[in-house]
Amino acid sequence: MQYKCNALKPIPKRLLIPIITDLREYRQAANDTISYSRDIVNKYGDVCEASFTGIKNYFIHDPEVIKEILTTQSPKFKRTKLFRAFRKFLGNGLFTADDPYHKQQRRMIKPAFLPQRVEGYAEAMVQCATEEMSTWKDGETININQAMTNITLNVITRTLFGSSLPADTIEAVRDRLPAAFNVMSRIVENPFYVYCLEKEIGIPIVKEFFKARAAFDEIIHGIIASYRKDNGNEKPGLLALLMSLKDEDTGMGMTDEEIRDEVITFFIAGHETTTLALSWSWYLIGGHQQVANAFYEEVKNVIGDRLPTAKDYQVLPLTKNIFKEALRLYPPAWTFAREAMEDIVIRDYHFPKGAILWTVTYLVHHNEKYFENAEEFIPSRWDTEQIKAIPKYAYFPFGGGNRMCIGEGFAWMEGVLVLAAIASKFRLHMPVGFTTAINPVFTLKMTDDLLMKVERI
Numbered sequence: 101m102q103y104k105c106n107a108l109k110p111i112p113k114r115l116l117i118p119i120i121t122d123l124r125e126y127r128q129a130a131n132d133t134i135s136y137s138r139d140i141v142n143k144y145g146d147v148c149e150a151s152f153t154g155i156k157n158y159f160i161h162d163p164e165v166i167k168e169i170l171t172t173q174s175p176k177f178k179r180t181k182l183f184r185a186f187r188k189f190l191g192n193g194l195f196t197a198d199d200p201y202h203k204q205q206r207r208m209i210k211p212a213f214l215p216q217r218v219e220g221y222a223e224a225m226v227q228c229a230t231e232e233m234s235t236w237k238d239g240e241t242i243n244i245n246q247a248m249t250n251i252t253l254n255v256i257t258r259t260l261f262g263s264s265l266p267a268d269t270i271e272a273v274r275d276r277l278p279a280a281f282n283v284m285s286r287i288v289e290n291p292f293y294v295y296c297l298e299k300e301i302g303i304p305i306v307k308e309f310f311k312a313r314a315a316f317d318e319i320i321h322g323i324i325a326s327y328r329k330d331n332g333n334e335k336p337g338l339l340a341l342l343m344s345l346k347d348e349d350t351g352m353g354m355t356d357e358e359i360r361d362e363v364i365t366f367f368i369a370g371h372e373t374t375t376l377a378l379s380w381s382w383y384l385i386g387g388h389q390q391v392a393n394a395f396y397e398e399v400k401n402v403i404g405d406r407l408p409t410a411k412d413y414q415v416l417p418l419t420k421n422i423f424k425e426a427l428r429l430y431p432p433a434w435t436f437a438r439e440a441m442e443d444i445v446i447r448d449y450h451f452p453k454g455a456i457l458w459t460v461t462y463l464v465h466h467n468e469k470y471f472e473n474a475e476e477f478i479p480s481r482w483d484t485e486q487i488k489a490i491p492k493y494a495y496f497p498f499g500g501g502n503r504m505c506i507g508e509g510f511a512w513m514e515g516v517l518v519l520a521a522i523a524s525k526f527r528l529h530m531p532v533g534f535t536t537a538i539n540p541v542f543t544l545k546m547t548d549d550l551l552m553k554v555e556r557i
């Protein structure tokens with residue numbers, strides 16, 4: 101190990117031989133990021149450097165440093181190069197934009213996600229879960245990943261457009277979005293594809309992507325145009341709200357292109373993450389009988405025969421703790437990175453301009469320093485005094501600071517109400533001995549489909 105020499109705290113550095121070990125390291129880091137960064141952190145500590153292929157990479161797993169990256173020093177960071185590829189799909193929406201545009205958009209969109217608004221979306225969340233359950237037959241085996249995708253995709257579609265769109269338009273949105281998203285997911289798994297997409301080099305997968313994107317854009321622009329024609333009058337849903345928002349300084353609203361970018365951002369950022377959080381929750385419930393019994397009991401006592409409502413969110417503490425613990429053990433957004441726009445000092449560590457700071461949320465969430473028996477599923481840990489003492493950024497499934505997930509409140513409401521709506525009508529059984537593992541791609545997927553038998557209550 102060699103220490104970088106600076107006047108501040110030395111940052112342990114992994115030594116690599118240029119080109120020879122460089123490429124091997126890149127492949128390991130790209131293909132198996134969690135194991136790779138776990139090894140690096142175990143060997144070199146919570147703040148360390150492993151630079152390869154000409155990029156200065158720093159691995160950050162100290163909650164206090166993470167806090168500064170995300171909050172106090174965030175104006176000195178921007179999105180990394182990978183986001184240029186995402187921009188080909190998401191445009192310049194909240195997720196991909198950098199300041200000052202990001203700041204302006206965030207300020208404008210914030211009202212759409214205030215708690216009272218989110219409460220207004222609760223009914224659609226429960227309705228979508230109910231519609232999905234109406235296709236289930238007592239005793240049959242359901243693919244939970246698919247069922248949760250159906251629910252979250254319907255929730256985001258209904259939240260954006262209300263139920264005012266013709267069924268065939270809704271159907272087209274639901275068909276074309278996953279098609280484009282799937283091609284995008286395949287591209288981000290391969291650095292060569294990412295490069296070709298960024299440069300718009302016409303290899304087959306890039307052509308396929310642009311075709312799928314054009315098909316999705318056609319339908320979204322059609323919807324926006326129809327809203328404009330009607331002046332958005334009386335239209336329900338988030339889209340009409342987005343179209344009516346005005347910047348408080350300039351008094352300007354969003355252009356059609358800006359609205360398209362935000363709509364697609366909400367689709368992408370909002371449905372897959374929640375699908376995964378729900379699927380992992382069912383996996384954990386299915387594998388822990390005692391927790392499962394207490395969970396079904398809670399739902400029976402609070403909800404009984406009726407449908408859950410926004411108010412129930414406050415009175416389902418175990419359901420909420422299950423969702424919280426699932427987000428700890430299996431954070432859907434399991435890693436993120438920031439690029440330093442200038443030389444930055446954080447807690448006496450010096451990071452040079454251009455450095456990429458990586459944080460693997462998954463590893464921090466599994467650290468015994470903050471969570472006793474960290475590998476175990478213990479929803480009740482969230483009620484202990486001990487948990488109140490952990491650093492704020494030891495648990496951050498929704499990120500933090502000015503880029504914190506704008507849909508966090510939405511996701512909590514959806515997670516808790518969908519779990520409760522289902523558990524009030526069905527008990528889900530996982531095959532005895534079934535286990536799956538993490539598949540960390542763009543989001544934290546399962547390596548296997550989760551199949552569960554549904555028993556009507």
Ligand code: HEM
Nearest residue numbers: 194195369370373374377433436497498499503505507511
């Ligand atoms: C369990 C579900 C969810 C998880 C775990 C999650 C996680 C995250 C995380 C970690 C970030 C920050 C990424 C970063 O700092 O680089 C983020 C950003 C974002 N999320 Fe979520 N999210 C979830 C659900 C949602 C929902 C339901 C929506 C919208 C309906 C949404 C919309 C967004 C947007 C627009 C951003 C970008 C915010 C910005 O940069 O200003 N997310 N999400």
